[in-house]
Amino acid sequence: MSPTPPQLDSKCPSGPISERWDKHRFELKLINPANRRKFHVLVVGTGLAGASAAASLADLGYRVSVFCIQDSPRRAHSIAAQGGINAAKNYPNDGDSVQRLFYDTVKGGDFRARESNVYRLAQISNQIIDQCVALGVPFAREYGGGLANRSFGGAQVSRTFYARGQTGQQLLLGAYSAMMRQVGSGRIALYARREMLDVVVIDGVARGIVCRNLVTGAYERSAGDAVLLCTGGYGNVFYLSTNAKACNVTAVWRAHKRGAYFANPCFTQIHPTCIPVSGSYQSKLTLMSESLRNDARVWVPKQKGEPRPPHNIPDEDRDYFLERRYPSFGNLVPRDVASRAAKERCDAGFGVGTTGLAVYMDFRDAIRRDGEGAIRQKYGNLFQMYAKITADDPYHVPMRIYPAVHYTMGGLWVDYNLESTVPGLFVLGEANFSDHGANRLGASALMQGLADGFFIVPYTIGGHLAGRKLPAVSPTDKAFEDSERSVRERIDRILSIGGKRTVDSFHRELGKIMWDHCGMARTGSGLAFAKQGIQALRSEFWENSRVPTSSAGLNQNLEHAGRVADFLEFAELMIDDASQRSESCGGHFREESQTDEGEAKRDDERFSYVAAWQHEGVGKESTLHREPLAFEYVRPSQRSYK
Amino acid sequence: MSAPSHDAGSGRMRITLKIWRQEGPNRPGKVETHFLPDVSPHMSFLEMLDVLNERLIASGLDTVAFDHDCREGICGACSLVIDGRAHGPEALTTACQLHMRHYSDGDTIHVEPFRANAFPVLKDLMVDRSAFDRIISAGGFVSSPTGSAPDGNAILVPKPDADRAMDAAACIGCGACAAACPNASAMLFVAAKVAHLALLPQGQPERERRALAMVHAMDEEGFGSCTNHFECMAACPKGISVESIARMNRDFALSFLKEAPDLPTGSSVG
Structure with missing residues (x-):
């Protein structure tokens, strides 16, 4: 395997795994409390990751602007998570520990996640529960008043905290309330019904975004010192999924086209x-x-x-x-x-x-x-x-x-600081690829979203803000103008197609291609077939789709069209990723690679890496970079649940 | 039950929709009639609207705008008044979880947006409910900055209290309570949050200030007063009880007596 390319330096600390996060936090630069208000952070998305990050950064004294696609930040799709959130509290005294949660998560992810990240996640898990209790999340209780736990999703210990069947709702409302407190205090400016359509990169650093106001149709530019994408997963590339209707790939895909590598897009959870x-x-x-x-x-x-x-x-x-x-x-x-x-x-x-x-x-x-x-x-x-x-x-x-x-483990590539390959662009929660490898365990998504937002990015962002020169930028700068123009031209182009087929029919057809050939089972020939189908469908979309043009302002069909156009580009990358990974691992099942008993068969010799894709232009082959994965603490083995 | 019924007959229905159309805020609105010849009883109400919109696009017409997202009854985005009732005829059911099997062939259904002064119509069936976010930002929280929390089990909560707090916390912020109230009061929404946090030890330090601040914010947003019609409870898809309102009134009265703040006239707590 070729050496790790420099831009894929994971920045994972060295030393004993249990000390790495401490050591890293100590080495990160701090920002003087009085200086924090000089920095402006843009947070896109208000699910668990976005809301908790916005609240925590505002608590620290940063100026924060928050953007969400829904009419209220409280409606982000984290709200729909039912089952629970894991933590290594070991309250039931059944033998759980940080080490065991770490081990289960690495193994559950079929040895395709970074050990350092997963260990940190397990360490932070306990603080998340504490924080959520303090915010008033009404977790289930035992009669003695202590927190109740249950076993969940294949864990042999009871480490899952829950609030009836509405754990995601209650956690999100907790994070949302913390964020809204800071909206009330004036430290956070909230912009709802906004869709991020571009990341503005100046001198190689993410310095702003361009949004479309979904009520007025106006394009809005926002400049800042860091951009946090907390925009969730891309499961709706399949059309039918458990995701909410507004879930989409657009924000991360546009960031990808601006230079952020996309990691393991074929890792999806059914x-x-x-x-x-x-x-x-x-x-x-x-x-x-x-x-x-x-x-x-x-x-x-x-x-x-x-x-x-x-x-x-x-x-x-x-x-x-x-x-x-x-x-x-x-x-x-x-x-x-x-x-x-x-x-x-x-x-x-x-x-x-x-x-x-x-x-x-x-x-x-x-x-x-x-x-x-x-x-x-x-x-x-x-x-x-x-x-x-x-x-x-x-x-x-x-x-x-x-x-x-249900969930997508793939996402934008991030280093240990949750920073993408575009400096200053951080990616949190389901939108990044970081902790779940090739399969996510139950009750771990809520844990990761809140870990990223409450307890990781508030520290690691300091490394960026204190460590880089960030000259003043303004929304009137040429980079913003160029970005807005490209966004506007794409939307104008969609409005001008004037074809015969509805956007929804394209989305459904794309979903069927993906489900049939890149769903629960995948084959080399099926993927090659799907790639052609996607290319043909994308061409047809740009010639024959039809969007009502009577409203340049509030136009839900136009919003959908923009997202489907991005899915049609992204889907091809997913296929490419599934094609190159001819092993089976976790949720990625290549029929060519199975054991005699029909179980997924990994190929660690050839595939123990993160696949990070660099965009080269629509219709051009993307470039694959490989970040090798090393396992020092959990020895990769064939997963067996027999 | 012998055969699982969602496999049962695919008897298609003819449905006439009378739908509120309004191009934008401050524009005149009107009721538009649409006929759907082929509605499956297994469709959700919103899927029927999807079908209508696909037909409108095919005819070169503008689609009906409506808010929706999770379609599982938890995000609170849907905001339809169906035949005069917020979220429609089924108790404890959001519009997205309402299925067409509750209707019959030949039915005519009226669909309007939530109506309240504080929820201005943006377009068609879509309203602006940001007033609810502003009410939360006024006090619907526990001030616990990130990192400052004690161990989760350092705060014991008796199970019955936790259960009642959860009952109130189940509010999805849809606004059906305000839409159903003859006075367009947001009392049940505010009271649910106040009750959720007042029932927990974590909520005690700010308990009275919270009730006061949220009620003031509600008044400022232009919601009406509560005059005990309890339509809110009937419309609430999550079964939030008006007991929360009584609980909030007590906190409000206590804080009012203690702090004697300047209340705007006509405050909705009576």
């Missing part, structure tokens, strides 16, 4: 327990928290075309396929493993429901054991949501579930 697709009008998919797997048994009938309704099928005619294949982890195997196992049964013809693309998730035994009341207490809101969508009563009929796109 969540095993979602409500199956019901019709062609389907606009999104709904997750059923995997906490349900703690009390559910997943099965399909042993007989193909089984005519009996599920509750009339006796146990001997049921195939509890997760328990059969993975006796030690059973229904709690990690997400990628559970998803593939469900796909395998459905592909083999054992799926249920009208489409045959579903398996049963059954609570019968738990209800018999603990009573319906106990199950209602734990999962009442999830059962209610399921019943609303499907009109089935999951207390009496097993849920039907199928895997769906």
Whole structure:
């Protein structure tokens, strides 16, 4: 393998892993409290990462401007996370530790994450819980008043903190309230209904952004000393996903086109327990928290075309396929493993429901054991949501579930400081690639978003602000003018196409290509086919899409068109990344690389690296850079959940 | 239940929509009629609007603007009044979780935006609810700067208190309470936040100041007074109880007595 290119210096500290973050923090430059107000930080996105970063930077005394795409920062998609947030508190006294959370996360990510980053995440996890409790997050409690924990997503310790089935909502509202306190104090300026369309780079450093005001249609320039992208993941490249409708790749893609490398874009997570697709009008998919797997048994009938309704099928005619294949982890195997196992049964013809693309998730035994009341207490809101969508009563009929796109581990490449390859451009939360490797464990996304925002970037940004010369810039500078012009020209071009097909139809077609060829299973030939399909679809989009032009101001279809145009460029990079990685790892399953038992087979000799892509122009082949991964503390092994 | 019902018959429905159209703030609005010949009972209400918009684009017309995002009933973006009711006919259900199986072939459905002075219409069914953010920024928080927290279990919270705090914290900030209230009062929204934090030990130091500040902010935003109609509770998709309002009034009265602040006249707490 060639040596690490200089621009991919991870800046991970050396020395014993447990001391690295301390050592690094000590070595980072500090900014005098009186000087902090001279620095202006632009934060894009107000999910857990953005809201917690904005609040913490304002607490430190920086001037902060915050931009979000929704009508209120409280609606960022972190709000929809259900299950919980991990921390190594070991309150249940079951043997958890920072070391164990670190180990589980590196292993769960199938050895494709940086050890230094993951260790720091595990260390910080405990502080996050403390901070959230202090902010008034109403976590579940034991009768003695202490915080309650549960086991989640394949962990063999109970380290997950939760607030009913609405943990993301409660954490986000906590971070949002901390941010809004600083909006009230005047340290944060809040701009809602703004979409970031470009990063302005001056003398090689990120110094501002250009947004479109989604109400008036005006282009707005903002200059600052650092830009934080906290804009979430790109799961909606598949059209159908559990992401909210506004989730998109645009902010990070535009930053990528300005020089930020994109890392591991093919690492996407397919969540095993979602409500199956019901019709062609389907606009999104709904997750059923995997906490349900703690009390559910997943099965399909042993007989193909089984005519009996599920509750009339006796146990001997049921195939509890997760328990059969993975006796030690059973229904709690990690997400990628559970998803593939469900796909395998459905592909083999054992799926249920009208489409045959579903398996049963059954609570019968738990209800018999603990009573319906106990199950209602734990999962009442999830059962209610399921019943609303499907009109089935999951207390009496097993849920039907199928895997769906849920999270993207890939994202903009960042170093240990969460800084991208564009100096001054930091990337936090799901938008970066940093900590989850090739598969994210349950209840780890909330942890990472808040770690980045509360406890990492507030320190590491000092290294940038104190360490670099940052001459004054103004929104009237030529770089801003050029940026605004390019943004405006792209939108004007979309408005002028005047074709016949709706933007949504392009998005759906792109999603189908990606799901069929870059979803739960991928092959070299399928990926090559998909690449051609994407290129053809992108050409057609720019010739034949149709956006209502009656409104130059508030125009939701125009917003969607801009995002789909970016997805059509980004999708090709995802395909390229999946093509070059001919091993299987985590959520990336190449059919060419599997064990005799059909499990993902890694190839550490050839692929123990982060793939970081450099943009060379739309329609041109991107350049692949490799950051080698070294494992000093967790020896890579074939993951086994048997 | 024998057969899972969302596989059951695909009986398509003919639906007539009477939809509020308004080009922008301060522009006149009107009701527009659209006919959809082929609505699946398994669609969500918003998916039906998606279908309508696809048809409008095909006809070269402007699409109906409406706020939506998670479509799981948690982000609080949807803001539709359906047949005169905020979020429509189903109790404890946001518009995005309302499914067309609750309607019948041949139905006519009226769709309007949330109406309240403090929620000006931006376009069609889309309103500006930033007033809620400003109310939160006035006091809907615990002042705990990052890094200053004690260990999580240093603050014990009796389970019943935590559960009640969670009941109030479940508010999604959609604004249905204000839209349903004959006075367009935001009392339930404000009270839910006040109650959530007042029930927890972490919320005690700022408890009275919080109630006072948030109520003042609510008044300044132009929300009306609470006169105990309780339409808010009926419309709330998360089942937030008006008990929160009683709790807030107590905190408000206490802080009022202690601090004797200058209240604007016509304050909504009575």
